[in-house]
Structures are given as structure tokens and as C-alpha cells.
Amino acid sequence: MTSLLLLVGLGVAVFVGFNVGGSNTGVAFGPAVGSGAVSKLAAGALMTGFAFLGGWTVGRRVVTTLGSNLVLGDPFTLPVSIGVLFFIGGALFVSNVLGVPASTSMTAVGAIAGLGLARNALATDVVLEIVSWWIVAPLIAFWVSGVVGRYGYDAIEERLAVDTSDGSLLELDRSGIPTPQLADETTPREATGVFLVVAIACFMAFSAGASNVANAVAPLVGSGQLSMNAGIILAGGAIGLGAFTIARRTLDTMGEGLTELPLTAALVVALVSATLVTALSAIGIPASFVVIATMSTVGLGWGRATRAEGALVVDADDVVEEVTDQDVAIDDLYRPWTTLRVVVLQNAVPAVATAGAYVLFSVW
Numbered sequence: 001m002t003s004l005l006l007l008v009g010l011g012v013a014v015f016v017g018f019n020v021g022g023s024n025t026g027v028a029f030g031p032a033v034g035s036g037a038v039s040k041l042a043a044g045a046l047m048t049g050f051a052f053l054g055g056w057t058v059g060r061r062v063v064t065t066l067g068s069n070l071v072l073g074d075p076f077t078l079p080v081s082i083g084v085l086f087f088i089g090g091a092l093f094v095s096n097v098l099g100v101p102a103s104t105s106m107t108a109v110g111a112i113a114g115l116g117l118a119r120n121a122l123a124t125d126v127v128l129e130i131v132s133w134w135i136v137a138p139l140i141a142f143w144v145s146g147v148v149g150r151y152g153y154d155a156i157e158e159r160l161a162v163d164t165s166d167g168s169l170l171e172l173d174r175s176g177i178p179t180p181q182l183a184d185e186t187t188p189r190e191a192t193g194v195f196l197v198v199a200i201a202c203f204m205a206f207s208a209g210a211s212n213v214a215n216a217v218a219p220l221v222g223s224g225q226l227s228m229n230a231g232i233i234l235a236g237g238a239i240g241l242g243a244f245t246i247a248r249r250t251l252d253t254m255g256e257g258l259t260e261l262p263l264t265a266a267l268v269v270a271l272v273s274a275t276l277v278t279a280l281s282a283i284g285i286p287a288s289f290v291v292i293a294t295m296s297t298v299g300l301g302w303g304r305a306t307r308a309e310g311a312l313v314v315d316a317d318d319v320v321e322e323v324t325d326q327d328v329a330i331d332d333l334y335r336p337w338t339t340l341r342v343v344v345l346q347n348a349v350p351a352v353a354t355a356g357a358y359v360l361f362s363v364w
Contacts, residue, residue: 009219013216013217015089016089017239017242018239021047021238021246022249024205025247027208027290028202028204028270029046029204029251031270046202049205053206053209054207054209058210059210061281061284062286063232066219071122072123073121081222084219085216087107091107092107107353110351110354112357114353118361119361138288138292141296145299145300147303149299153264156268200274204274207273208289209239211289212289
């Protein structure tokens with residue numbers, strides 16, 4: 001019976017990791033695939049490798065937080081672990097079906113916190129620390145991105161513009177030992193831009209692994225059914241499975257959606273968000289990449305919008321003009337009501353997971 005339950009638990013953990021890989025690959029590598037910097041196959045391979053690296057190095061502290069520190073005592077029996085993972089996986093699956101940008105980390109913390117409340121064993125100080133960072137980190141992302149959008153975005157866009165040429169980026173020089181070199185049509189500027197796009201995408205994959213491997217296996221590691229290393233390997237493999245399969249659809253969506261979020265803006269959001277998520281994971285805080293990235297996007301748009309009206313610009317004929325609301329549609333950069341709706345939905349799914357877990361474990 002125990003072996004059967006363990007197989008069920010492993011299956012649910014793989015399901016959670018599979019969904020994490022599917023959703024996070026699109027977020028991390030959508031700009032790179034959309035700009036033609038990498039193929040979908042290469043995106044899946046890079047996502048798998050860097051997510052595993054993030055989980056193996058930084059992600060251990062997050063696994064410890066969720067699996068051992070959030071609830072006092074030893075609450076994670078095998079059946080309880082399966083129940084918690086079902087709530088995490090189920091909530092994530094529903095959010096993906098409904099198109100709600102829910103946070104896997106917030107949902108995982110919510111489900112485990114529901115268990116702690118039901119058993120009167122919740123580590124309140126740990127929860128308060130996590131929630132405090134959930135409030136502070138998005139605010140940091142908003143203001144950093146807002147400053148970039150107001151004062152530095154145009155300069156970054158000018159320097160980072162990636163003008164893709166026809167044909168392959170690289171070719172093999174076969175005059176001696178075959179070595180890769182820039183193709184004849186590839187300019188150094190294009191090569192630098194492509195390198196930055198791919199490097200930032202890999203950094204995002206690393207941060208996703210650091211934060212999200214715990215969501216898939218923390219209950220099983222906390223229950224002693226899996227060792228830390230085995231849990232990370234299982235989660236990394238499941239994330240890779242999602243990256244090579246269902247992520248293809250999210251990559252299409254993100255790549256085709258670049259007209260709404262320009263490549264430069266996507267890279268700024270990615271760099272700010274991945275840096276914050278990695279830093280929080282390093283101190284054991286399960287961070288929400290979705291929420292932080294959303295607030296970074298909002299901050300960047302708000303920063304660009306606040307400089308749109310009344311700003312002085314120089315046109316192609318070196319004539320200084322004042323930007324008016326007819327020149328820039330501010331609503332295209334920053335939509336307050338849409339932002340409010342997204343933030344509400346992002347918090348609704350974790351709240352449902354918390355309430356559901358509390359009810360289940362109160363009567364179990």
C-alpha cells in the first residue's frame with residue numbers, strides 16, 4: 001500500500017513540475033524564440049539545464065523552507081504530502097486552463113499554510129517573513145522598472161536593438177579544424193543582441209528552477225520519502241518534460257505576443273524579475289515570478305507613460321518637439337484597471353488552495 005501511495009505521490013509531483021516547465025519556459029524563452037535567437041528545441045534544452053542548475057544550487061533552501069520550516073513538527077506523512085501536492089497541482093492546472101496568471105510558489109505556500117492552520121502548527125514567524133517579501137519584492141520590481149522606463153528605456157532600446165539578418169547566425173569555418181564563426185550576413189551588433197537575449201533567458205530559467213523545484217517535491221522531501229538530491233532530480237526532469245512538450249504552445253503565444261511587449265521591454269522585465277527571484281530563493285523565500293514580473297511590466301509601462309506627455313524629444317530633423325497625448329497612447333503602456341484585475345486573479349488561486357487545504361485537513 002505504501003509503495004502504491006508513493007507512486008501516486010511521485011506522479012503528482014511530476015505533474016506539478018510538468019506544469020511548471022510548460023508555463024515558465026514560455027515566460028523565459030518567449031522573447032528569444034520570438035526574435036529568432038533560438039529554436040523551440042534549443043529553448044527546451046536550455047530551460048531544462050538551467051532550471052535544474054538553479055534547483056540544485058539555490059533551490060535547496062526553498063525546499064527546506066516549504067518542506068520543514070513552514071509547519072511545525074513532522075506534518076508530512078505520505079498521504080498528507082499527496083493531498084498537499086494535489087492542491088498545488090490542481091490549482092495550477094485550473095489556472096492554466098482558465099488563463100489566469102497564478103503563482104505556483106504562492107499556491108504551494110497557501111496549500112501548506114492551510115495544512116498548518118488546520119493542525120494548529122503553522123510557523124507564523126516564517127509565514128510573516130515570506131508574506132513581507134511578497135509585498136516588498138513586487139514594489140521593488142515596480143519602482144526599479146519605473147525608473148528604467150522613465151529615464152533609461154529609450155537609450156537601452158537604441159543600444160539593444162536586434163536587427164536580424166537572413167540566414168543562420170553562425171556558420172562553420174572548414175578551412176582547418178571546423179570552428180563556428182559569424183555568418184557573412186551577421187553583424188557584431190546582431191550577435192551581441194542575440195547573446196544578451198539568450199543569456200537573460202537562461203538566467204530566467206535558472207531563477208525559475210531555484211524557486212519552483214520546491215513546489216513539486218517539498219512535501220515529499222519533508223516527509224522523508226525522497227532525499228533532497230533525488231527530489232531535485234525528479235523536479236528538474238519533470239520541468240524538462242514540460243519544457244519539451246506543452247511549452248511549445250506557450251512559446252508560440254509569447255513569441256507572437258511580442259508586438260504588445262517589445263523585445264527591449266521583455267528583456268528589462270526579465271532581468272529585474274529574475275534577479276529578485278534568485279536573490280529571494282538564495283535566502284529561502286519562495287518567490288512569485290509571475291507577480292514580480294507583472295509588477296515589473298506595470299512599472300516599466302507606468303514609467304514610460306509618465307514621461308510620454310510633456311517630454312521633449314528630438315526628431316529626425318533635429319527639431320525639438322513636445323510629446324502630447326496624441327503622439328503616445330498612454331493606455332497602451334499602462335492600464336490601471338487591467339492591472340488590478342490581473343493582481344486580484346493572481347491572489348485568488350492561492351487563496352482557494354489555502355482554504356481548500358484547511359477544510360480538507362481540518363476533517364482528515
